[in-house]
Amino acid sequence: MRPKLIHTVLAVSIGLVLAGCQTASVKPQQAPQEQAKADQINAQDLAKWRATHLNQQVKKEPEQAKDLWDLTRHHLELEPTIDQPRVDAVLAEYRRNDSFVRHASDRANLYYYFVLGEVLKREMPAEIALLPFVESGYNPLAVSPSHAAGAWQFIPSTAQLFKLKRNWWYDGRQDIVASTNAALDYLQYLNDRFDGDWLLSLAAYNCGEGCVGRSVKRNQRAGKATDYWSLRLPRETQRYVPKLIAMARLVDRADEYGITLPAMPNTPYFEMVDIDSQVELIKAAKMAGIDLELMKKLNPGFRQWATDPSGPHRLLLPSGKGQQFQLALSKLPASQRVTWTRYEIRSGDTLSQIARRFDTTVEVIRKGNKLSSNRIRTGKTLLIPTRSSTTTLASNASTQQVHQVRSGENLWKIAQHYGISADQLADWNQISDSRSIQPGQNLILYPDSSNPG
Structure with a gap:
C-alpha cells in the first residue's frame, strides 16, 4: 500500500443516505456482466454480517491532494506484483480508445468526490471508486440487457437485498x-466472505x-493456488478485474501513457437539501437557478418529472x-x-384506461386519490399528477434510438448515417475497441444530443 498523505481536508458534506431521475438509457451488450444474482447471496449470512460489521465501519475524511486523481493515486492498492x-x-x-476514458471521466466529475470520499472513509482501496468506470462508464442511467441498472449495475433481486427502493x-x-x-x-460483505482478498x-x-x-474449492481439492x-472463472469475470486494474494503472500513469484526464478538483460537486415532500424537478431546478438537465444528472434516481411522493425527500444540488x-x-x-x-x-372508464391516457399507473392514481380498490364511479373526480408542458418538451429533447448492427457495418459508417461522431457512438456504448462490434449487436445512440450522460 502506498504511503497516505497526512493533511486533512473538509469532510464530504453528504452523509450516508439510502434511496434517489428519469427514463434510463440502455447499457450495451458489450458492457460487463451485472453483479451476483440474489440466489447466490445467502440472506441469513448477509443479515448476520450487517449486525456485526456495519456499525463498526471506520469513518475517515478524504485527504488533501491537488485534485481527486492525485488523491486516488495515493490510495491505489491492487496493482499486481x-x-x-x-x-x-x-x-x-x-489507450486505443482514450475518448471513452475522457467522456466517462466527464460524467464522473459530478459524482467522483462523493464516491471516492465514501470509499476512503471505509478504508477501502481507491480502485473501488473506479469500479463504475468498468460497470457503466460512470453513467447512472445505464441499464443492461439483463436489467442491471445504475452506475454500479445492480440487478433487481440484489437491489432488494441491499434495500434499494x-x-x-x-x-x-x-x-x-x-x-x-x-x-x-455489498463489497464489504464480499471482502469479509473472502478473508480480505479484494480481487476475489x-x-x-x-x-x-x-x-x-466454487472455483476456490475446486482449486483447493486439486492442490492448486x-x-x-x-482460478477458472467465466470469461467475462476473467476480464473484469483486469479492466479495473488497467483503469487504475491508466489513472496512476496518465502522463506516461499520453492520456490527458479531465480536471477533477478535490472539492464537493454537490450538496444535499431536504424537500419534505414531492416537487416537480423543473420547478426545483428553477428555484435552484440551474437547468433541468443538470437537475436530472444530479438526481437520476427520480424516473419521472417529479420526485417520489413517498420519498426520498431530498435533492442533490450544485454546491452553493x-x-x-x-x-x-x-x-x-x-x-x-x-x-x-x-x-x-x-361512463365506461377504467383506472387502467385513465392511467394510459395520462401516462401514469393505476397505483399512482389510487394512492393519489386514496382508493382502496380499482372500482370508480361515473361523475366522480380524480386528481392525477401530470407533468407541465415545459417538462414534457425537455424530456423529449434527446430521444434514444437503438441500431442493430448489420453485416459489413462499422462504427464509422453507423455514426455517419446518424450524423454523429464515431467517438460519441463508442462512448455511449462503452466500446473500447471499434473492431469488436458484431452483426446483430444493438447499439444505443442519441441523434439529438452530443452527451446523453
Missing part, C-alpha cells in the same frame, strides 16, 4: 448516493459469491445552491409543488 497479460491487453484497449417514480439503483452506499456495503471480492461482485467460492489469477433553493421552496405553497389535473370519470 508480477506482469499480468490480461491487464496489459485491456490497458492497450483503453424501486417503483414507478424512483429507482434507487440509479441514485448515486443510495447505490454507492449499497454497493460499498471483485470477481464475486461480477459473477457471484457462489461462482467464486486459490488466488484470483489462478442549497440556501437559494431552500428560501425559494419555503415561499412555494404546497399546492403548487406538483401540477395536478382534475379528471371527471366518464
